Amino acid sequence: MHPAVVTTFRQGDAIEICPDDDGFRGSWFTGTVIRGLSGSSSSNRRKVGKKPSHKYLVQFDNLFEDQAGTKKLKEEVEEWQLRPLLPREANRLFSLSDEVDAYYNDGWWEGTITEQLGQGMFEVYFRASKDSIQFKAEDLRLHREWINNAWVPPFSEEQQEKSPANDTKVAEGKDQIFKDGTMVEVSSDEDGYHGAWFSAKVVKALSEKKYIVEYQNLRNQDDMKLLLEEADILHIRPCPPKAKASTSFKLLEEVDALYNDGWWIGVISKVLGDSKFSVYFRDTNEEMDFHGSALRPHQEWIDGKWVIASQILGL
Template identity: 45%
Template sequence: MADPNAYFKKGALVEISSDEPDFRGAWFLGTVISRSRAKQKNQVFVQYHTLMSDHDETKFLREKVDVIQLRPPAPREMGRAFSLGEEVDAYHLDGWWEGVITRISGQDSAGGARYSVYFRGTREELDFGADELRLHREWVRGEWVPPFEFMSNTNVEEPSKNAVEKLGEETFAEVANSITNVEEPCIDIVENFGKGTLGGVASDNANEESCIGIGEKFRKGAFVEITSDEDGFQGAWFAATMLEKLSSDEYMVEYQSLTNDDGTELLKEKANIKHIRPFPPETAVADYYSLLQEVDALYNDGWWVGVISKVLQGKKYLIYFRGTNEEMEFNHSDLRPHQDWIDGKWVMAPKVARL
């Protein structure tokens, strides 16, 4: 059996639990910054996406936690209806809290059901909409219990490498016609990032204004991803934190996984707004990925977009990278569904690419 802790490497998106009495049963979204070495090999340094530092409220909280306090982001079935007595996680106070549904009431303003959730730890009962709930699951030895059925694995004929390369020849218009919006696509970095459901995805009533002027809304401490035009780095995105605005289109950032030349501290550099995007919103964690699916692969401390060219045994995959014409093998834990930030919205390619 694969090491269940192999997922928690630098740059991995995670959920973090706390040992503090007031926070037991809650999970908060974050990112692994680094793993401790030597004697503290089971400890991990993380940065939260929704909790701010007590010492500086403009910066997200960073702390060292035991690896046992981490798990991948729990999957969600979007648009799911819930039943009386069902155990769920409810998004409340910037995190996901375990509870049980005690009552199903009338419809909300959007026409959906309202659910009353009882929290055993605090003995509170609060009301939530379906978009604020997910089925409660436990992360046990590297597997979700109960399991999450992401998609059915149909028998697809394995394509030749030339067939995969043809994906890169599609026009942008053809790709744009095939992509679908993520359920909650609009992120307003200042007002919503780190405060709403799924670590800051804008609510359903977000208006068009919150999707424009993104360059003016990257505040100090915002968690983002940075790309580069330098040779050898095209197509890669690296996690970073906004430090300060230098001009109308230039910012100073601090990378979360890249260090300076002597490795003594995290790398800081200037970045143009065209190379900056918000950190991608949480998506359901796939039980497996499919042939020809577009994914991001974690490699050399960054996320690189590629296409699955072959599904191997043991949750391993061959990924083809168009930019370098290379094919490399990756573990399931080193992949995430590919998303693009286009015109202030997150869009996701179809789960299985069509030729």
């Protein structure tokens, strides 16, 4: 016998469950509460930023413990991983840049509509996996959060009509710095990528400050497609003008070195002869040798203009 526990959800409640495993975060799967468990996460070490909550034993509807699919998966979860079933809305109309949940691999996954394909089909981009997949309208729902026992945005409000002026900006590229199809370079704040710029193409503007880009030399996890990713305006710049081929870089000159499919900023630390140079990378504290054909003068995009560092320094 388990002692009685005062909980938000009751035995038999139909729910949605957010697994906390790698690869599943941000997704929701339907299931049923089997029972509340004794003890509260308030008496144990709990995740940073998570409020105290009770634990539950739940059973998934469409996830199984065995490959044959005969034994439904049961797990102990905390209350913050549960919410009521999200009601379905009939005749929901979707638009470009809507935040949606897409039904995929037996669960609902959060994404963004990046293209309206016609005949009730939409292209949805998933930030977590950096994949883009096509869905029918009936496999989509407007993304909502369960906050303080209410859905946000609430169902009581009609879907707000988008301003024609805003639609025009996205569709026609007005007031945008980059239009669809523009070749650009993209940087990243992720560890291990500081100081690098990667060639990409703008696929779609999500807003005036955010874009979906397709890298030209990076691929997704299964190596089947070019990598798609959301990037903000602070990490995008035009492609630098091509500098004349040079094999006569000078000591301490700032350069970009072509390495691992991107251009990495460094400094000429040695002139080796035979058009070869040693380049020192401050971010990684490493030194590597390159042929001059794999180097270019480092340029900065400042106030809408390209500035060559070597010209500023008088090298």
